[in-house]
Amino acid sequence: MNTYVLKISCPDSKGIIAEVSQALSLSGANIIDLNQYSAGDIDMFFLKAIFSVVDDFDEAAFTDSFSPIANKFSMKWDLFNQSKKLKVAILVSKTNHCLWELLLKHQDGELNCEFPVIISNHLINEPIAKQFGIPFYHLDMSEGKEKAEKRKQKILEEYKIDILVMARYMQILSSDFTKAWNNRIINIHHGFLPAFMGAKPYHQAWYKGVKIIGATAHFATQDLDQGPIIAQDVLHITDKCSITEFVQQGKDIERKTLYTGLKLYLEHSVFVYENRTFIIN
Structure with missing residues (x-):
């Protein structure tokens, strides 16, 4: 198993957590921890999700499947493989x-x-x-x-x-x-x-x-x-x-x-x- 971190920042909006969670689930990810914060003063949303996946997890395929969601919410996002120091x-x-x-x-x-x-x-x-x-x-x-x-x-x-x-x-x-x-x-x-x-x-x-x-x-x-x-x-x-x-x-x-x-x-x-x-x- 490998562990990844997904970081997201975007304008605050309804439905972000639901769609991110679903996208991770469909990719075969097991969410270990998820923290988010809505900064009302600037109307921004921040999310950090830690999840585990099988060794043959395809990062490129995940990027392709997640990109429509990222575009929908105008996200800036990054994916980090924790095994890469x-x-x-x-x-x-x-x-x-x-x-x-x-x-x-x-x-x-x-x-x-x-x-x-x-x-x-x-x-x-x-x-x-x-x-x-x-x-x-x-x-x-x-x-x-x-x-x-x-x-x-x-x-x-x-x-x-x-x-x-x-x-x-x-x-x-x-x-x-x-x-x-x-x-x-x-x-x-x-x-x-x-x-x-x-x-x-x-x-x-x-x-x-x-x-x-x-x-x-x-x-x-x-x-x-x-x-x-x-x-x-x-x-x-x-x-x-x-x-x-x-x-x-x-x-x-x-x-x-x-x-x-x-x-x-x-x-x-x-x-x-x-x-x-x-x-x-």
Whole structure:
């Protein structure tokens, strides 16, 4: 048996669930789980169905039979075979707590993906990559950002990467690059967006006298720290905390939030509409 995920987004309408369920049933699918949400504010419908099928399930035949229903309801839809793991490239600079978190979670079988390559603008994390048996590539930023980005793109193509994760990769990506990888770059920002965008968010938060600090996993776009938000978490702090303590305590939130954001993506639970997300588990 194989397991698939069907993702659907479309204008809200009556009869969608009934027709989708019938289509799956006629294709021989056994629905394991089905979650849906109607967003009344924007009149949109989102559905995630997990179903099992026999090994000789014909994806092309299902596409042909399902297309009339998709057209009827103006659906955007995707079908994912859960046995095919996405290839995820990790981008990292010097700070490595998020890198460790992803690698250890993957090692424990908690992330259904492959990590074929780690790319960094510093050499400090090369030993970690070697420890986990993952190829490591260093980008020499002194050669210029444009040249480094072209080399990065070549590496991603060579390893047939599906999605990028910026595990505290402290480089601003170009507009062309983010457009090419639209909604396929997950970044961890060490601040609770949309507050405290840009550099040194902990410093910004401290000087504002905040009572909580947070972290945000979001899709990277051409607008710095303004992409659709996937996951967030916060930690209550006291006014006795220094900026250094903000940074130290924030690491736990950052690693947890990035892991959560990537896991949700790998489970096909993230639906993007315009510049926001809906999480349908």
